Amino acid sequence: MKELLRDRGFQAAVLVSFLAMALGFPFYQAKIPLNPGSFLEFYQTALEAQTMLFLIPVAAVLSPGAAYVRESSSGFLKLYLTRTSRMEYIRTKTWRIYAGGFLPFFLAGTGGFLLCFFFLYPLELKGSISWKEIRSVLEILLRISFTGGILAEFSGIFAVVFRNYYMAYGLPFVIYYMMIILKERYLPKLYAWYPGEWVVCQEDWGTDQMGIWIFFLVISLAVMLIHSLILYRRLREI
Amino acid sequence: MDVYIEISHVTKKFGDDVILNDINISMEQGKVYGISGNNGSGKTVLMKCICGFLPVTAGFIRVGGKIIGTEIDFPESIGVIIETPGFLTNLTGMRNLEILAGLKGKISPEEIRQTIRKAGLDPGLKKSVAKYSLGMRQRLGIAQAIMEDPEFLILDEPFNGLDKHGVEDIRNLLLDLKKNGKTIILASHNSEDIRILCDRVYEMDGGRIQEV
Numbered sequence: 167m168k169e170l171l172r173d174r175g176f177q178a179a180v181l182v183s184f185l186a187m188a189l190g191f192p193f194y195q196a197k198i199p200l201n202p203g204s205f206l207e208f209y210q211t212a213l214e215a216q217t218m219l220f221l222i223p224v225a226a227v228l229s230p231g232a233a234y235v236r237e238s239s240s241g242f243l244k245l246y247l248t249r250t251s252r253m254e255y256i257r258t259k260t261w262r263i264y265a266g267g268f269l270p271f272f273l274a275g276t277g278g279f280l281l282c283f284f285f286l287y288p289l290e291l292k293g294s295i296s297w298k299e300i301r302s303v304l305e306i307l308l309r310i311s312f313t314g315g316i317l318a319e320f321s322g323i324f325a326v327v328f329r330n331y332y333m334a335y336g337l338p339f340v341i342y343y344m345m346i347i348l349k350e351r352y353l354p355k356l357y358a359w360y361p362g363e364w365v366v367c368q369e370d371w372g373t374d375q376m377g378i379w380i381f382f383l384v385i386s387l388a389v390m391l392i393h394s395l396i397l398y399r400r401l402r403e404i
Numbered sequence: 405m406d407v408y409i410e411i412s413h414v415t416k417k418f419g420d421d422v423i424l425n426d427i428n429i430s431m432e433q434g435k436v437y438g439i440s441g442n443n444g445s446g447k448t449v450l451m452k453c454i455c456g457f458l459p460v461t462a463g464f465i466r467v468g469g470k471i472i473g474t475e476i477d478f479p480e481s482i483g484v485i486i487e488t489p490g491f492l493t494n495l496t497g498m499r500n501l502e503i504l505a506g507l508k509g510k511i512s513p514e515e516i517r518q519t520i521r522k523a524g525l526d527p528g529l530k531k532s533v534a535k536y537s538l539g540m541r542q543r544l545g546i547a548q549a550i551m552e553d554p555e556f557l558i559l560d561e562p563f564n565g566l567d568k569h570g571v572e573d574i575r576n577l578l579l580d581l582k583k584n585g586k587t588i589i590l591a592s593h594n595s596e597d598i599r600i601l602c603d604r605v606y607e608m609d610g611g612r613i614q615e616v
Contacts, residue, residue, distance in 0.1 A: 169503065241490020242500075244457060245548055248484050249507040251477045404457040 167265070170230065176266055179228040182221055183274035183314075190215020196286075202293025205286035206303055209279055213306045214366055222271075222361065223342040226314040229266030231321025232334035233259065234397070239329070244404060252401045259322070259397065260390050267318020268311045275307040306365060312382040313364050317342060319389035326396045408433040408556065408587050409454065413463035416449055416611075423449045425611035427463070433555075434585040436578070438602030440592065440616075445608040447591045448486065451560050454589065455484055467556065483554040485562050489545025493534035497544045498527050501551060510552050523547035524573050538565030546574055550581065557581065557588045563597055575600060 170176055191212040196204075212218070237243040247255055317338045325334035342361055349360035357369040358381065371377035409431035416424040423446050431437050441447050452458040454465055456478040465472045467479040491500045501516045517527035523543040533541065542565045549557055562578075563571050578601055581588065592598055598605055605616045 169506075236492065240492060241486075241488060242492055244455075244484060244486055244490065245504055246507065247457075248455065248478045248482050249504060249552075253477075402459060404452070 170262055170266055170269070173230055173266070176229045176270065179225045179266070179270035180274050182225040182228065183270045184278065186215075186218040186221035186225065187212045187274060187278045189217040198289050200286060200290040202290050203296065203299060204290055205282045206295075206299050208286060209282045210303045210306065212278065213275065213303065213310065218310065219346075219362055219365060222310065222313055223317050223339040225270050226267040226317035227321040227335050227338050229263070229270065229318060230259075231263055231266065231318050231338075232325045232331050233263070234322065234325045234400075235329055235331050235334055238404075247401070247404065252398065255401065256394050256397045260319075260394050263318050263322040263393070264315045264386065264390060267321075268315035271314045272307065272311040275310065279303070279307070305367070309364050309367060309378065309382070312386065313361060316382070316385055316389055319386070319393050323389065323393045323396060326393070326400050406433050407431070408468060409589075410466040411450075411454070411463070412466070414450075414453060414460050414465060415462040416446075416453055416458065417461045422611050424453065424460075427613050429606065429613065431587065431589070433587050434582075435603040436582050436588040436590060436601050438590050438592065438598035438605040439608060439613075440595065440598055440605060441608030446611045447608050448560055450608070450613075451486055451558050451589065451591060455479065455482065455486065455558055457486070479556055481552075481555040483549030483552070483557045484559075485542075485545045485549050486558065486560045488538075488564070489541060489548065491533040491541065491544065494532055496530060497525060497533055497536065497540075497547075498529070500533060500544070501548055504548055505551060508552060516551055519547045519551040520544070522577065523550075524570065539567055539570050542566055543570065543574070546577065550577070555587060557586055559588065560591045561593070562590065563592060563594060571597075 192208055195208070195211075234243075237246060250258075320338040320341065321334050324337045325331075328334070328337075345359050345361055349356050349362075357363040363369055364378070364382075367375055367378050371381075407430045409429075411427050411429045411431075414424055414427040415422065427450065439447050439450065449458065453460050454467065454472070456472045456476070459473050464474075468481070470476045470480070472479065491497070492503070495503075498516065498520065501520065502513060505511050505516055520527040523546050525540060525543050525547065533544070536544065542562065546559075546562055549559065559578075562574060566574060575597065578588065578590070582601065588601075590598070590601060606613050607616045
C-alpha cells in the first residue's frame with residue numbers, strides 16, 4: 167500500500183479524480199444562504215457530472231496498470247521475482263492494480279465530500295441531514311470507485327497481453343467509450359453495460375438495487391481472475 | 405563438500421531448436437564456477453534455467469536440495485545478474501534497491517547504503533537510474549545481487565561496461581565473497597576474470613558443456 171501511495175501515477179490519478187469532481191461542481195448554483203441539504207446536492211451533481219464520466223477511464227489507468235510493461239521490459243521483473251514467487255507476484259500485482267484504480271476515486275471523493283461538508287454545510291439554513299441521502303451519495307462514490315478498479319484491471323490485462331504502454335493506457339479508454347456509444351446510439355436498453363448507469367443507478371437493478379453491487383462484485387472478480395491467469399501464463403518463461 | 409547445485413540431464417528446447425543438450429554438472433557449496441563460450445552457446449539460457457526463469461524441457465535442476473520449477477519457483481537465497489541488470493529508470497538507485505529489499509524485509513536502509521558503497525557507488529546520489537552510465541548500472545546490479553547476503557550468486561557478464569578500476573573493484577568484491585564461502589556461477593567472455601576467480605571452468609558450445 168505504501169508503494170502504491172508513493173507512486174506518481176497514483177498521485178496523478180487522485181488529482182485527476184479530484185479535478186473531475188471540481189469541474190463538475192455547480193458553483194453557479196451556490197447562493198448564500200444555502201438551502202438545507204445543498205452540500206449533498208452539490209456533491210452529488212459533481213459526482214454525476216459528464217466531466218467525471220469522461221475522466222473515469224483516464225484516472226483509472228494512470229496508476230500501476232502498466233507496471234508489468236515497465237518491469238518486464240526493463241528487466242526489473244527478474245530481480246523482483248527472485249525475491250518472492252510467481253504466485254506472490256501475481257497476487258500482489260492483481261490487488262495493487264485493482265486498488266490503484268479504486269482508491270484514487272475513493273480518496274478524492276472522500277476528500278471532496280469532507281470539503282463540501284466543512285465549507286458548505288455551515289452556509290446552509292438550519293435543517294437536518296438525511297442519512298439516507300448521505301448513504302445515497304456515498305454509494306455513487308463507491309460505484310465510481312468500483313468502475314475505476316475494473317478499468318484498472320483491464321489496463322493490467324492489456325499490459326500483460328500486448329506488453330505495450332499504449333495498449334495498456336488506451337484500450338480500456340476505447341472499450342469504455344465503445345460501451346457508452348453502443349448504449350446511447352444503438353442499444354438503449356443495454357443499461358447494464360453503460361458506465362453512466364453504473365454511476366447514477368436509476369434503472370431496475372432488483373430489490374434495493376442490489377443487482378448493481380452483485381454486478382460489480384462478479385465483474386471485479388472476473389477481471390482479476392483473467393488478469394491473474396494471463397500473468398501466470400506470461401511468467402512461466404521470463 | 406556438499407553438492408549445492410545438481411544439473412541432471414537438462415535439455416532445453418525452443419520449438420525444434422535444442423539450446424541445452426543433456427547437461428550434467430554438480431556444483432559444490434562455496435566454490436566459484438566459470439562458464440565460458442561464444443555468443444549463442446547457451447550460457448545465458450542455462451543460467452536462466454538455474455534461476456528458474458525458464459522451465460527445462462527435460463531433466464531437472466536441484467539447488468539447495470530443492471528442484472527448481474516443481475518444489476520451488478526460484479532458488480532460495482540467490483543473487484542474480486542476468487544480461488543487463490534492469491532497474492526502474494525513473495527512480496534513484498537507492499530507491500530501486502529499497503523496493504527490492506522491501507520484498508524480503510531482511511535488511512535495513514543503512515545496510516543497503518553500505519552495499520551500494522561497497523559496489524563503488526554513492527547511495528546519496530539523487531539522479532535517476534536513467535542517467536546512470538552502463539558501468540554505474542552494472543555496479544548497482546552487483547549491489548542488488550549481494551545486498552541480502554545470498555548463499556548463491558549467478559552473475560552473467562558482471563564486468564560488462566566497467567572500466568579498468570571497476571573491473572578491479574568488482575573482482576576484489578567477488579574474491580571476498582568467495583572467501584566467505586558463497587557459491588558463485590560466473591559467465592564471462594574474459595578468460596582472465598575466469599582464471600582469477602573460478603575454481604572450475606566449463607566451456608559451452610552448441611548447447612553442450614564440458615569441463616576445461
